[in-house]
Amino acid sequence: MSTKFSEDVVPLTELKINPGRVVKHVAEAHRPVLLTSRGRGVAVVQSLTDYEQVEDEREFMRAVVAGLADLEAGREVSLAEAKARLGLK
Structure with a gap:
């Protein structure tokens, strides 16, 4: 489960705009998504x-x-x- 930075790093603003896309991505890719704010990691989203x-x-x-x-x-x-x-x- 290695992170693909081109796909698995998402700014918080993108999560706010389209949370369903982020949830769908983590469920399908089976990789956590790193949420960023001002270029810094702030949280990780992972499927249940x-x-x-x-x-x-x-x-x-x-x-x-x-x-x-x-x-x-x-x-x-x-x-x-x-x-x-x-x-x-």
Whole structure:
């Protein structure tokens, strides 16, 4: 999801004039749009679907990192013990 500066940088005035076009663009391109004011970035617009996907991936990666940290710290249990704790056979 790399930004295409020729397509994904939009002045705030353009968003005010035609917000539907910007929303359609982010939904179709699956890339966020950088909103600018006086040539400086001020906000990012992203489709809800893409935002949720990124958040799910971020949450998964945090869980992986936490799991690896637990392994390094010696906080692990065997599969049999985990099944017993969860009441599984």
